[in-house]
Amino acid sequence: MNLKNLYDDFRDGGTIKTFAKIIQKDAKKLKRSINIMEVCGGHTHTIMRYGLKQLLPKNINFIHGPGCPVCIIPKERIDHAYILSLQKDVILVSLGDMIKVPASHGSLQDARANGADVRFIYSPLDCLKIAIENPKKKIIFFAIGFETTTPMTAVLLEMVIKQNIKNLFFHINHITVPEVMGVLLDDPTNKIDAFLAPSHVSVISGAKIYEIFPKKYNRPVVVSGFEPVDVMESISMLVKQFIENRCELEIEYKRAVDFEGNVKAQKIIAKYFKTRDFFKWRGLGNVAKSGLKLKNRYKKYDIEFIYKDLLPLTEVKDHKLCICGDILKGIATPLECKIFGKSCTPSSPVRACMVSSEGACSAYFKYDFI
Amino acid sequence: MCLSIPSKVVKIDKKANVATLDTMGIKRDASLALMEDGAVEIGDYVLLHIGFTMNKIDEVSALESLETYKEILEIMDREENKTIGEGS
Numbered sequence: 215m216n217l218k219n220l221y222d223d224f225r226d227g228g229t230i231k232t233f234a235k236i237i238q239k240d241a242k243k244l245k246r247s248i249n250i251m252e253v254c255g256g257h258t259h260t261i262m263r264y265g266l267k268q269l270l271p272k273n274i275n276f277i278h279g280p281g282c283p284v285c286i287i288p289k290e291r292i293d294h295a296y297i298l299s300l301q302k303d304v305i306l307v308s309l310g311d312m313i314k315v316p317a318s319h320g321s322l323q324d325a326r327a328n329g330a331d332v333r334f335i336y337s338p339l340d341c342l343k344i345a346i347e348n349p350k351k352k353i354i355f356f357a358i359g360f361e362t363t364t365p366m367t368a369v370l371l372e373m374v375i376k377q378n379i380k381n382l383f384f385h386i387n388h389i390t391v392p393e394v395m396g397v398l399l400d401d402p403t404n405k406i407d408a409f410l411a412p413s414h415v416s417v418i419s420g421a422k423i424y425e426i427f428p429k430k431y432n433r434p435v436v437v438s439g440f441e442p443v444d445v446m447e448s449i450s451m452l453v454k455q456f457i458e459n460r461c462e463l464e465i466e467y468k469r470a471v472d473f474e475g476n477v478k479a480q481k482i483i484a485k486y487f488k489t490r491d492f493f494k495w496r497g498l499g500n501v502a503k504s505g506l507k508l509k510n511r512y513k514k515y516d517i518e519f520i521y522k523d524l525l526p527l528t529e530v531k532d533h534k535l536c537i538c539g540d541i542l543k544g545i546a547t548p549l550e551c552k553i554f555g556k557s558c559t560p561s562s563p564v565r566a567c568m569v570s571s572e573g574a575c576s577a578y579f580k581y582d583f584i
Numbered sequence: 585m586c587l588s589i590p591s592k593v594v595k596i597d598k599k600a601n602v603a604t605l606d607t608m609g610i611k612r613d614a615s616l617a618l619m620e621d622g623a624v625e626i627g628d629y630v631l632l633h634i635g636f637t638m639n640k641i642d643e644v645s646a647l648e649s650l651e652t653y654k655e656i657l658e659i660m661d662r663e664e665n666k667t668i669g670e671g672s
Contacts, residue, residue, distance in 0.1 A: 215643055217608060219650065220590040220629060229653045232660050256587055309634065337635025339615060362588070366636050369617045414588045417631060417639050440587065443653065469646040470631060476639050479618045571587070 224441035225264075233446035234269040240450065243457040247273040249405045250452060251544055253395060254412035255282035255572025256440050262581035264442040266449075274449065277405065277544035280394055281412055283359045284311045284570035286495045286542060287387055289530040292317035294385060295356045297524060298517065299330035305348060307341050308356040309363075310334045314560075314569040318530050338370040345374075345382040353382045354517050362414040364388040364506060365479035368486045371508070371515060383517040386507050389493055391415050392423045393504035398543065399431045406544065408452045410445065411437040413467055420475025421465050428461045439467035486512060496532070496566075497539025538567045541574050548578040555579060588633040590641060593626050605632055 223229075252258055258278045261267055267276060280286055292312075296319050299306035306322070313323050313334055326332040331351075333344065338355060345353045357367040367388065374382045391412060398404055411424050416437045424435040434455045438448035448466040455462060465471050486508060493505025508516045518525060532539065535553045540546035548554045548567070554575060558564040567573035594611065595604035601616045603624060614637045616624060624630060629641040 215629075215647055217590065217592045217606065217629065220641065220646060221608070223650050223653075226653075228657060232653070232657050235660060236656070337615075339635050362633060362638070365618055365638075366634055369615065369636070372617075414631070414633065414638070417588070447649075469642045469649065470639060476618060478620055479638070482618070 221441075224439065224443045226443060229443045230264065230266075230269070230446050233443070233450050237269075237274065237446070237450050237453055238271050240453045240457055241271040241273055244273055244453065247275060248407040248453070248456055249275045249277050250408050250410055250449065251277040251279045251398070251406045252410040252438075252445075253279035253281040253391060254410075254415070255279075255285070255570065255574065255577075256413065257281075257410055257438065257445060258574050259572065259577045259581075260440055260442055260445050262577040264445075265581075266442060266445055269446070270449070274453065278541065278547070278574045279409075279544055280398075280495065280498060280542040281360070281391065281415075282542075282567065282570050282572035282574070283363070283387075283389060284315055285538065285566045285573050286389070286497070287315075287358065287566070288494045288496045289317045289532065290494075290526065290528065291387055292322075293319065293530060294518075294525045295322060296320065296325050297526075298354050298356075298385065298521065299325045299332050300328070301352075301521075301524075303350065304352045304354060305331045305333060305344060306354050306356060307333045307335055307344060309338075309358065310336070311570055312356065312358065314563060315566040316563055338366045339373070341370060341382055342373060342377070342379065345379050349381060351381060354385055355382065356385045356387070358387045360389055360391055360412070360415045361418045361483075362412075364483050364487065365418060365476070368482040371486050371512065372482065374515065382515070383520065384508060384515050385517045386487075388487070388506040389495070390504055390506070391419075392426065394495060394498060394501050395424075395427065396431075397498060397501050397504075399427070399433065401543075404544075406433065408433055408455070409435045410448050410452075411435050413438060413440045413444075413470070416465075416467070416471045416475065418476050418479045420480075421463060421471055421473050422475070424463050428463050432461055434461045435463045437463075437465045437467050437471050439470065494529075495542070497542040533564045536564050538565045538575070541567060548575040549582070551575070588631040588638055591630055591632045593624055593628045593630060593637075596624065596626060603630070603637055605630065605637070607632060
């Protein structure tokens with residue numbers, strides 16, 4: 215096998231069409247329409263980019279899920295980043311996804327235009343170099359992401375401790391997937407019949423985190439890879455579960471995901487992080503046990519503790535015409551939003567869903583808004 | 585954010601615990617801090633995520649999937665040809 219096979223063969227048009235035919239054939243045996251929620255924004259982009267929606271029969275629908283870690287951060291937490299970036303002798307650092315995300319005072323890009331030292335990095339480990347090169351500055355890493363990205367922040371903290379670096383701090387916005395899937399299903403008006411579970415969250419956490427959904431909620435789950443062939447095969451697996459009257463947790467993305475996940479990564483997360491009682495998700499409100507924070511013994515690295523008097527906790531409302539909240543819950547699509555593609559565009563976004571690489575509005579604007 | 589890139593391991597620096605990865609011609613270093621000691625070898629396929637090797641790609645499983653796709657494609661072709669044959 216060549217590296218190229220891992221890209222090209224899982225994007226092969228012939229294989230995609232073959233799965234489309236199998237799904238078309240099997241879907242005739244479905245007793246009713248099924249709504250599949252792709253939890254992760256990466257899957258939303260694959261579905262839109264490769265036109266997979268158009269290849270499916272009318273009785274199979276996608277519901278886009280809340281799996282975009284940038285989109286679900288409430289305004290008040292991005293305001294924290296903005297406020298922190300303007301403090302004296304602070305360098306605020308985050309991953310590139312955060313550049314254009316607007317909040318109450320503007321985006322981090324705007325903060326930089328206003329004189330703040332805001333830097334966007336490729337890897338959390340880049341913070342070490344910035345901290346060593348700027349010993350008189352406070353380096354604040356605004357950490358975002360699901361289970362996929364959390365262990366990398368934990369490794370950074372471990373290196374900060376080992377290398378005795380005194381000027382690197384953390385604003386933690388790490389969140390976890392299963393709790394919010396549960397919240398969506400607890401809503402009696404939900405229309406979700408099955409889940410396509412995220413690819414790389416599952417690489418870290420293992421498929422075990424979804425066991426509850428077939429068992430307790432009677433919703434089948436297939437852990438899918440990100441390539442279009444993966445998504446089509448996963449949909450085919452879900453359709454077969456329905457016509458064979460099964461309700462199971464299955465893994466399509468077997469080349470990268472197993473039941474247990476990356477145990478070493480899970481251990482380092484458990485070493486440095488604890489679960490928050492609640493984390494507020496944009497559009498979904500407080501979701502119990504869905505966010506992480508540093509354990510008390512690492513408080514001296516936690517900027518939310520150090521600057522607690524500076525960082526407001528009051529809720530900030532979203533733009534009144536923006537329906538991103540409903541889009542994140544899967545009860546609306548971007549095309550139903552009055553400002554989509556008009557006053558909200560990638561160059562002038564009203565909210566994160568339009569600029570995040572995993573945002574549903576961004577996917578619709580790029581691939582469906584023609 | 586959650587996207588990870590399939591890459592091939594071309595070099596390992598055990599002391600620094602870093603692997604050099606080839607991503608379709610682009611070479612990048614990636615930390616091995618999330619991998620068990622000795623788990624990654626030169627020639628392995630891995631997933632690269634924000635400067636880290638996050639796991640190994642199981643080559644056997646990938647090849648099995650590709651083989652299955654080939655078989656499905658052949659079965660579908662045969663079925664279609666049969667249908668066309670019956671129709672004519």
